[in-house]
Every structure is written in C-alpha cells, then in structure tokens.
C-alpha cells in the first residue's frame with residue numbers, strides 16, 4: 001500500500017468538507033425531521049454510497065458503467081439471504097441448500113461484510129475482461145453485466161424467489177451504520193481521486209496513449225477502480241435492501257441504473273463533490289415530482305395524477321442542465337480545489353530532475369516497419385548518445401514519427417530492435433518504456449486536457465518515483481525547466497499553444513528520462529515561441545546529460561541545435577552526419593530539392609525552408 005501522504009492535504013480537507021453535509025443530514029433526520037423527511041434522508045445517504053461507487057469507476061476512467069447496479073443487486077440479495085429470519089426463510093425459500101439455510105438470522109453488519117466478499121469475487125471476475133476494454137466497448141460490456149446479473153437473479157428461484165418479491169428480512173437500517181458507510185464512501189472516493197492511481201486513471205481518461213507513454217498501466221488501474229466502485233455499490237445495495245424490507249430483481253435494473261447515472265451526471269461525473277451534490281438534487285427532485293405525479297390538493301391548485309411525470313421530469317432536468325453546463329452542476333473541480341486548498345510544496349531548492357546515470361546509448365538497430373504492405377521504415381540504424389542532440393529530418397511521410405513510435409513500443413517494429421544499454425526497449429509493454437529511460441512528446445500535442453498543468457507533469461513523476469517520494473517537488477522542478485512554474489494551477493487545455501508544447505516536454509522530463517524524443521516540438525509555433533523553445537532545449541542539453549532526439553521540419557532550427565543529424569526519405573535512412581556534412585550531402589539535397597529540378601519550381605518549398613545553399 002502506498003504512503004498516506006500521497007493524497008495531500010487537499011484531499012483530506014475535501015473529504016471532511018463533503019462528509020460534513022452528510023453528518024448534518026443524519027443529525028437532522030435523527031432529531032427534527034418528520035418520519036417522511038427522515039426516510040428521505042436515509043435514502044439519500046444510501047444512494048450517495050452507490051453514486052460514489054459509480055463515480056470511482058466511471059468518473060475517473062471516463063467509461064460510463066451501466067453494470068455497477070448489478071453489484072447493488074448482489075449486495076442486496078447476498079446480505080438478505082443472511083439476515084432473513086429463519087421462520088420467514090422456511091416459507092419464502094424452502095429450496096435453499098441446507099448450508100446456506102443454516103446461516104440465516106445474522107446481524108446486518110455481518111451480512112454486509114459477507115455480501116462485500118461476494119461482490120468482490122464477482123467484480124474481480126467481470127472486471128478482468130472489462131478492464132481490457134475502453135470507451136463504448138467497455139460501456140456495452142457493463143450493460144451486458146447488468147443484463148446477465150438480472151437474468152441470473154430471476155432464474156435462481158431457489159435463492160431469490162425469482163421475479164417474485166423477496167421478503168422476510170428485518171426491515172430498517174441503523175442511521176449510525178448508514179452514515180458511517182456514507183462517510184467512508186466519501187473519504188474513499190475523494191482520496192482515491194487524488195491518489196497516484198486515481199490521478200493516473202484520470203490522465204488515461206483524457207488520453208490513453210499519452211498516459212501509457214508516461215508509464216501508466218491503464219488496464220490495471222481500470223480493474224481496481226472497477227472493483228472498488230463495485231464494493232461501494234454492494235454496500236449500498238445491502239443497506240437499500242434492508243431499508244426497503246422487500247424487493248425483487250427489477251428494483252435493481254434499468255430504472256435504478258438510470259437514477260444512479262442521473263445523479264452522477266447531473267452533479268458532474270468527474271468529481272466527488274458532483275456525485276454528492278447530484279444525489280442530493282435528484283433525491284429531492286424525485287420526491288417533489290412523485291408528490292405531484294400522485295396528484296391531489298396543493299393548496300393553490302388541485303392536480304390530477306400525471307403518469308410518468310417523475311421520469312420525464314428527471315430527463316428534462318438533465319437535458320436542461322447538460323445544455324447549459326456540460327460538466328454538470330458542480331463542474332470538473334472539487335469543492336476543496338475551488339476553495340483554494342493547496343498542498344504545500346517544498347520550494348524548488350530541490351534540484352531539477354536528475355538523469356540517473358546509466359550505461360550506454362540508445363541504439364536503433366536495423367529497425368523496419370511495414371503497415372499492410374506499405375514499408376514505412378527500412379533498416380534504420382543510428383545511435384543517440386547522452387549529452388548530444390541528434391536531429392531526425394526528412395520530407396513529410398519519410399517515417400520520422402513512425403520511427404519514434406517504434407522506439408517507444410507504441411508501434412512495435414516489424415524488424416530490428418531498439419536497445420538502451422543491454423535492454424531491448426521496443427519489446428517492453430508501452431507503459432514500461434519510460435522506466436527503461438525514454439521520454440517523448442507527440443507530433444500532435446497529447447496533453448491531459450482537463451487536468452491542471454501540475455497534474456499533467458505529476459502523472460509522469462509518479463510513475464518513476466518511489467512510493468514515499470514527494471513528487472510535487474519533482475513535478476514543479478520539471479515545470480521550472482520549461483518556464484511554466486507560474487501556470488501550474490491552470491487547466492492544461494487553457495494554455496496558449498506554445499506553452500502546451502513546452503508542457504509536453506516538462507511532462508516527459510518528469511520521467512527523468514535518459515533519452516528524450518521530441519516529435520516536431522516547434523510545429524505550429526510562431527517565431528517567438530520557437531525561440532523560447534530553443535532556449536529550453538539548450539538549457540536541457542546544457543544542464544542534464546540526457547540524449548535528445550529531435551524530429552523537426554524547421555531546418556534552420558535543426559542546423560543550429562544538433563550535433564548530429566539522421567536523414568530519412570521514404571522510410572530509408574539516406575544520410576547521417578554533422579550539420580555541415582548533411583548540408584553538403586548531395587543525396588540529401590536531391591531528396592529535399594531534387595524534385596524542383598524535375599518539375600516547375602513552386603514559389604516556396606512545400607516542405608519547410610530548403611537547405612541553405614552550399
């Protein structure tokens with residue numbers, strides 16, 4: 001288990017902040033509220049637990065789960081089988097196996113614990129395949145889980161009475177237990193969101209490829225979030241069963257799923273504050289709409305019963321809120337984050353990320369890549385040395401990005417290998433490549449857009465840090481190198497273009513790489529931004545002994561910056577040498593401007609500035 005300090009003060013403060021209204025609701029329910037109000041308060045606290053369970057998985061992974069209601073059902077039935085009164089059991093479930101029948105009459109807390117064990121097992125079994133899926137495929141798989149669970153419960157008549165009502169369990173839940181579970185759920189969800197795993201999962205939600213490239217094992221994180229969320233839903237289901245006293249499988253099917261997701265989406269799926277707030281709003285809304293739906297005398301007006309008003313009403317409210325506030329009522333930032341709680345960071349007396357001394361160069365050996373018949377790379381051979389800048393140039397489509405992707409294992413090479421010291425890199429899982437000493441940026445910027453600048457960098461710092469290490473300081477140091485210290489708290493998507501490019505470099509630097517691969521870092525930059533970038537690259541090269549591989553279209557920039565240049569054309573490595581050698585190489589000139597001789601010369605070279613005349 002990782003150190004508790006990793007969560008930071010913010011997450012603890014946020015937990016307390018959100019637990020407070022729950023305690024208040026419980027106290028009101030126990031003292032001043034009338035019976036109907038107390039019932040509503042209890043229901044709110046029970047729902048909050050399940051909505052938080054959904055938030056842990058769906059909110060952090062970005063995959064909408066329709067399946068977590070299944071775990072409420074499993075929690076409900078598993079606990080009810082244990083708390084059911086022996087006399088009622090004989091009537092309601094005469095065919096129950098003897099060993100299970102003998103367990104009847106347990107206290108709720110024991111049944112709750114046992115139900116969580118059952119939920120854990122089922123969640124682990126379904127979580128393994130579902131975690132491998134992303135996006136809508138995963139959502140559909142969770143929908144499958146919901147249907148499978150429902151059909152299984154209906155079919156298991158000996159255990160569940162099938163689609164008939166399950167009855168005979170002691171009705172009523174102690175408020176202390178409900179409150180305890182709700183507060184625990186808030187703390188778990190809020191701490192998880194700020195934990196290293198939670199942050200990494202949120203990063204993967206923003207960009208899965210970029211997250212893997214900074215060392216995030218997305219599948220593993222999805223699995224644990226799935227299981228943790230399931231446990232919360234299971235606890236909620238067990239409490240709900242005993243709150244209701246009698247229920248059937250349809251009570252844990254689409255309607256409940258719709259209700260849970262409404263609460264989550266209305267409040268804002270990405271935050272714990274949103275989950276709690278959305279639950280409160282929908283519980284109240286449903287109560288009001290139900291009263292109106294039933295019709296009757298409301299003082300000023302008398303209304304007839306309106307069938308379906310509640311569901312239609314919720315649907316409309318969600319539609320309106322989503323139309324006006326895409327991120328839900330509570331937005332993408334937690335309450336505590338809005339209130340400006342900030343974790344103290346040891347000031348930057350800490351040295352910038354140091355490149356761990358490691359033997360050897362980055363060797364690209366005979367690397368080739370074919371895409372369905374198209375040879376994008378063929379027999380590329382060169383070496384990137386620590387402390388030197390190697391340029392990789394070539395016309396559009398020459399295979400430069402493919403080479404970087406092949407080196408990082410994102411597009412495994414079809415032939416050849418990539419070595420750092422004695423280690424073959426391209427064969428590693430993509431998320432292990434950073435730990436082998438490689439950091440990279442992408443030709444098309446891939447930031448974690450809805451995370452802050454500091455969080456973007458921190459994801460990377462976390463994945464190479466020891467569990468007890470304070471990575472905020474390392475992340476800040478990486479930001480200082482690229483001149484983004486002042487913008488640490490900004491949401492990444494709001495940065496100007498040039499700063500976004502530099503943030504990507506900072507994120508890669510936070511991996512403490514021995515080799516840094518930059519794919520067209522100056523693309524789309526104006527001259528001022530390019531100058532700022534050059535300054536950064538020079539500083540990195542001067543102060544850190546890391547090997548830089550820079551892909552660039554801007555030949556002036558490449559000639560100024562590089563110690564050595566590799567030239568690709570149509571997947572072939574056509575030259576390698578110092579800037580002066582490359583400038584004078586007839587083959588290179590041919591590749592870049594040779595076409596101008598064959599065809600009428602265009603006004604400006606189509607591939608960026610031509611080589612200076614030799």
Ligand code: ADP
Nearest residue numbers: 371374376394395396397398399400401402403
């Ligand atoms: P560069 O970065 O030098 O402009 P790329 O490496 O992006 O060139 O592309 C090299 C060649 O490989 C191009 O012809 C491109 O169309 C092809 N290519 C790149 N990625 C893929 C892919 N995933 N599938 C098929 N072809 C690809």
Ligand code: MG
Nearest residue numbers: 400401402443
């Ligand atoms: Mg490219």
